[in-house]
Amino acid sequence: MELRNLKTFMAVSEHLNLSKAAEQLGYTQPTVTIQIKALEEELGHTLISRSGNKTFLTPAGELLKKHGEKVFAQLQEMKQDLNQLDKVYGNLVIASPEFYCSHYLYLILKDYFKQYPQVNIRLVSCNSIEAVRMVHENKADIGIVGAEYQLSDIESIVIDREDLLFVASTELLQRIGEVDVLEELPILFDKNLEALSKKLFEEMNYSPPSIIECSSEETIKRSVLNQIGVCIIGSAMVEREVADGTLTVLHRFAKGLNTSIVYKKSRKPEQTIQTFSELVKEKWGSIKRSIKE
Numbered sequence: 499m500e501l502r503n504l505k506t507f508m509a510v511s512e513h514l515n516l517s518k519a520a521e522q523l524g525y526t527q528p529t530v531t532i533q534i535k536a537l538e539e540e541l542g543h544t545l546i547s548r549s550g551n552k553t554f555l556t557p558a559g560e561l562l563k564k565h566g567e568k569v570f571a572q573l574q575e576m577k578q579d580l581n582q583l584d585k586v587y588g589n590l591v592i593a594s595p596e597f598y599c600s601h602y603l604y605l606i607l608k609d610y611f612k613q614y615p616q617v618n619i620r621l622v623s624c625n626s627i628e629a630v631r632m633v634h635e636n637k638a639d640i641g642i643v644g645a646e647y648q649l650s651d652i653e654s655i656v657i658d659r660e661d662l663l664f665v666a667s668t669e670l671l672q673r674i675g676e677v678d679v680l681e682e683l684p685i686l687f688d689k690n691l692e693a694l695s696k697k698l699f700e701e702m703n704y705s706p707p708s709i710i711e712c713s714s715e716e717t718i719k720r721s722v723l724n725q726i727g728v729c730i731i732g733s734a735m736v737e738r739e740v741a742d743g744t745l746t747v748l749h750r751f752a753k754g755l756n757t758s759i760v761y762k763k764s765r766k767p768e769q770t771i772q773t774f775s776e777l778v779k780e781k782w783g784s785i786k787r788s789i790k791e
Contacts, residue, residue: 500537502533503537504537504562504566505570506530506534507533507537507545507562508563508570509522509523510534510553511562511563511566514552514553516530516531543556543558544556547559586613586616586773587616587770588770589619591619591620591622591638591639591640592638592774593640594623595623595629595642596716597644597716597734598757599621599623601785602642602781602785603621605781605785606778606781606782609777610773610774614770617770625688625689625690626688627689628713629641629643630652633760634649634651639770640760640761641760642759642778643760644757645690645755645756651763651764652762653760653761653763655759655779657757657779658756658757658782659755660733660734660754661732661751661754661755662731662732662733662750662753662754663731663733663736663749664698664728664730664747664748664750665722665731665740665745665746666728666746666748667725668744668746669725670683670725676748679728680706680728680748683726684708684709684726684727684728685710686709686712686718686722686727686729686730687710687711687718687731688712688718688730688731689711689712689713692711695730698753701749701752715731715732716735719731722745723739723744723745737790759775759779
């Protein structure tokens, strides 16, 4: 059955007037007559009858009208559901370290919510390893992390790169000297760097007396500023302190630290993930420049 013919019949059944139905549909009256006859031939029933100047539905016509209303109601509901696919709505859980949350993501989320107010957002502050684990286990939809992860089910998009530094308190170095600092004080580093730590130590030809592993870069920086030890840390985290001389760079590693967007490959087509990912890529560089100014 052609929907075009059924639609014509529904217009005739509403107006019970071929001329008005033709006007509503933008057809000529003969076209309406042809389509109704084609429908009657297909169904094997007369649908419309005339008595004088009046047009009325036959019992078969009344039955078809009843079912036709259901068909077009279902079609309308289908169109509405399909149109929702073009809209961004639902829930979005973002996992990321505190530094990215407090310096970048709050600004990006402001713009995102303006564009997509129907999305409910939850921002989870955690270390990069935990963020990737949450994405892998579908506890987070997307992560912004301080590393590039090569996992079979995870899409990893590098959006930034920063230097990886070995730093110490300038005041501490001046007071007891670099040799004593390195021989006596522990080294602090982010748990995310655990897999790289051996290579990093080899690059410096350095064997730390003890290690403090931490999941918070802010805690690591504050510990070094309070002269608890030395640390390996991303340059963005200590840029201001290095610039004003509070911290001294003892070594700049050959391997930098990547910032990446991560999400499950199987979920790449999802609108919330794609729209947020694109906005992060668009805004990250300008936010980084504004932080430096």
